[in-house]
Amino acid sequence: MDERYERLRRASQAGNIDALYALIREDAYLLEGIDQIPFFDTPLHIAAAAGHTDFIMEIMNLKLSLALKLNNDGFSPIHLVLQNGQEETVLDLLGMKKDLVLNLKKILKGLK
Template sequence: MDQSLRDAAQQGNIDALYASIQKDVKVLDRIDELPFVETPLHVVAFAGHTQFASEIMRLKPSFSRKRNEDGFTPVHLALQNNQTEVVRQLLDVDEDLVRVQGREGVTPLHYVAQTGNLVLLAEFLNVCPKSIKDVTILRDTAFHIALKKTK
């Protein structure tokens, strides 16, 4: 990703996003071609700019399921950085993002079970009840993870 697009995402600057697109109309398409890549949505998930996140999701919904080189999706990064409004914004667009597996098969639901965030755990199960069946590479469900946390 070029530096001007990265800066736009870090600052949440939608005008700068479109300036990058005007300069190179295929800039987002080239990022999307890569299987593991940091997208502008990853950057903004870390930074916490909800409006920019919504704009990127509208332009390239596929970015929400992309894993970066470390195996994390934008939702995973937003959770790791306590950007819960970005998480909620992304889930408003696509509830199934609760189920997207990242590194070691951990979904956002597994992550909130690990951290003990009961508010988000309840919200995730409410928007996507079938996610309770998802397992990590260790075959753990969110329920198993939550039980281990209480021990």
């Protein structure tokens, strides 16, 4: 994984939105490249696991398709948010895209 992805991972873990935009200024296609990688812990997965709601919402505004990606364990970012008990964040995510509402039932079944 190249150095930009490592810096993005660190920004996601810290919830650092300024660092996110600094990386995007360096490479406008950074999130697009991540979206092309199958079964990967995206910045959205990392921020969801760390509980950084503002960072999650910023990523969703930039690259909504990352919300439906699965990581190597088969979890979507919503799985991770639910596991952390962040119900308000789930509601915010669902308000952003109808496809997420359609997938929520499937995701919730997977948690049982």
